[in-house]
Amino acid sequence: MSDSLPLLLRAARGESVERPPVWMMRQAGRYMKVYRDLRERHPSFRERSENPDLSYEISMQPFEAFQPDGVILFSDILTPLPGMGIDFDIVESKGPLINDPIRSISQVEALRPLNPADSMPFVGEVLGRLRESVGNQAAVLGFVGAPWTLAAYVVEGKSSKNYAVIKAMAFQEPELLHRLLGHFAESIASYLRYQIDSGAQVVQMFDSWAGQLSPTDYDTFAAPYQRRVVELVKQTHPDTPFILYISGSAGVIERMAQTGVDIVSLDWTVDMAEACKRLPQHIGVQGNVDPGLLFGTPEAIRDRIDDTVRKARGRRHILNLGHGILPGTPEENGRAFFEAGKTVMDRVGAAA
Numbered sequence: 001m002s003d004s005l006p007l008l009l010r011a012a013r014g015e016s017v018e019r020p021p022v023w024m025m026r027q028a029g030r031y032m033k034v035y036r037d038l039r040e041r042h043p044s045f046r047e048r049s050e051n052p053d054l055s056y057e058i059s060m061q062p063f064e065a066f067q068p069d070g071v072i073l074f075s076d077i078l079t080p081l082p083g084m085g086i087d088f089d090i091v092e093s094k095g096p097l098i099n100d101p102i103r104s105i106s107q108v109e110a111l112r113p114l115n116p117a118d119s120m121p122f123v124g125e126v127l128g129r130l131r132e133s134v135g136n137q138a139a140v141l142g143f144v145g146a147p148w149t150l151a152a153y154v155v156e157g158k159s160s161k162n163y164a165v166i167k168a169m170a171f172q173e174p175e176l177l178h179r180l181l182g183h184f185a186e187s188i189a190s191y192l193r194y195q196i197d198s199g200a201q202v203v204q205m206f207d208s209w210a211g212q213l214s215p216t217d218y219d220t221f222a223a224p225y226q227r228r229v230v231e232l233v234k235q236t237h238p239d240t241p242f243i244l245y246i247s248g249s250a251g252v253i254e255r256m257a258q259t260g261v262d263i264v265s266l267d268w269t270v271d272m273a274e275a276c277k278r279l280p281q282h283i284g285v286q287g288n289v290d291p292g293l294l295f296g297t298p299e300a301i302r303d304r305i306d307d308t309v310r311k312a313r314g315r316r317h318i319l320n321l322g323h324g325i326l327p328g329t330p331e332e333n334g335r336a337f338f339e340a341g342k343t344v345m346d347r348v349g350a351a352a
Contacts, residue, residue, distance in 0.1 A: 008069040008139035009201050011318060012241035012263060012284065020309055020317045022341030023070030023141070024334070025245070026324030027062040032331055034061050045090040049075050052122040056129050063138060065331075066338040070202070070318075071130055071138045073195070075123060077145025077206055078153060080191050083119025084183070085112045086154055094158075101157035103169075108179045114187035116194035124198035131199035142200030144191055146207035146244075147184035147225035151177065163212050170221055177221065185225040189232035196237045204243040204265065205229060211248025211267075218252050223259055230260035243286055247323060257283045268322030272311035284316030291321045294333045301333060302340040302347075309344050319344070 008021035029035055035058060039048065048054045058074040078088050078096055087099045102108060117124065130140045145153075153159075155166040155177075169177045192203050210222040230242055244256050245265035253275055256264045263284035266275050272288055279285065293304050309319065319341045325334060 004136055006069065006134075006136050006139035006201065008141075008318065009241070011316060012139070012202050012243075013239070014262075014282075014284065014316050019342070019345045020312070020319040021069035021139075022319040022338060023068040023072065023138075024062070024321050024325050024337065025072075027066075027068060027072065027334075028058045028074045029325070030327040031325055031329040031334060032061055032065065034065070043092070045076070045092070049079060050120075050122050052125040052129075055122065055126045059126065059130055060133065062334075063134060066335055067137070068338055069138050070141050071134050072141040072143060072204075073123065073127055073130070073200070075126075075143070077143070077149065077208075079123070080114055080116065080120060080144070080187065081150070081154065083112070083114045083116065084187055085110060088153075096153055096158060098154050098157045101165075102154045102180060103165075105176050105179065108176065108183065111180075111183050113183075114190050116191045120191075120194075124194060127195060127199035131201075139201045140199050141202050141204060142192065142195030142198075143204045143206060144188045144195075144229075146205050146210065146222070146229065147181045147188060148213070148222040149207050149209045150184050150188070151180050152209045152212075155180075163209065170217065174220075181221065181225045182228075185228040186232070189229045192229065192233045193236055196233075196240050200240070202241045202243065203233070204245060205261075207244065207246045210246045210252070213252075215252055215255065218255060223255055226256075226259045226261075234260065241284075243318075245286075253278050263316065263318065265318075265320065266322060272308050276312060276315055281315075284318070285312055286318040286320050288320070288322040289337070291323050291326050291329070294321075294325060294329045294337060296333075298333065298336040298340070301336050305337070305340045305344055306348050310348050 011017045011021045042048050055074045063071045081088050089097050152166050242261045243263040243265050244261040247267055249267055250270040257279050263286050265286035266288035268288050268290035289304050289308055
């Protein structure tokens with residue numbers, strides 16, 4: 001019976017599989033012409049991500065083009081914010097903008113608990129439609145932003161290069177920041193439960209900016225809230241595989257494994273073999289091909305995939321990039337990545 005389930009789901013659960021499943025972070029997006037054409041007709045990111053017909057169509061674009069083993073919801077980590085009372089916009093080429101950055105305890109106290117079914121019914125609709133469309137040909141992935149990264153956006157008010165505003169809050173008003181992080185942890189757990197109930201079979205939490213923290217500060221401001229989200233989700237959905245991704249995580253890989261997640265998604269700044277040595281055997285790995293390699297030749301892409309899979313030998317492994325696929329990546333190189341991933345066992349042998 002298990003063999004009829006999607007390959008990625010079986011692999012994420014730790015079952016023996018015929019090859020590592022393959023998908024890409026940001027696989028639906030700007031490198032695809034079909035997406036760029038749709039974006040011209042619908043220039044608002046929030047419309048594209050919050051209109052269920054558009055979100056569904058975009059989520060399916062890479063599946064229809066490349067048949068990856070995972071189909072991920074087209075959305076954004078900031079999508080749940082309005083449901084808590086935080087408005088935002090995403091400006092093309094500038095990124096997210098928070099209209100009223102959170103800087104005071106009164107703002108934190110005014111935040112609403114998140115009720116995803118009321119504030120984001122479009123997410124549930126899209127996930128249900130994706131499950132119906134892909135069946136067992138691919139696993140449907142849901143995702144969220146982790147508390148620290150959400151806090152970084154809403155405190156800074158936009159993307160940042162040095163995170164000076166939130167770090168000032170962390171070191172001057174830690175209790176204020178902990179209140180905000182705690183609110184996000186509870187809300188994000190509710191959101192993940194809603195995604196799973198709606199059809200997500202595997203979930204990933206992005207703590208994109210936790211790599212900007214020292215290990216000591218990671219232990220204080222990121223890890224406890226990652227762990228809280230995982231604990232709350234596992235209470236109600238213990239069998240749903242949980243992936244954690246951090247950009248620039250080479251210094252905190254061991255700490256990531258202690259948060260209760262099932263799989264650590266590695267960026268490309270750490271060698272796969274070294275990362276596997278640093279992680280407990282029961283922790284799966286995802287990644288970690290440099291997305292910049294997809295500007296190279298199909299042969300270079302194939303060779304790097306083979307090297308990555310060899311180095312992850314004996315581990316629960318999901319083949320992926322070490323970050324999202326970059327805008328401007330030749331679409332045929334995206335195809336080459338998926339094709340090389342699907343045929344990797346022909347080259348590296350069944351022992352891998």
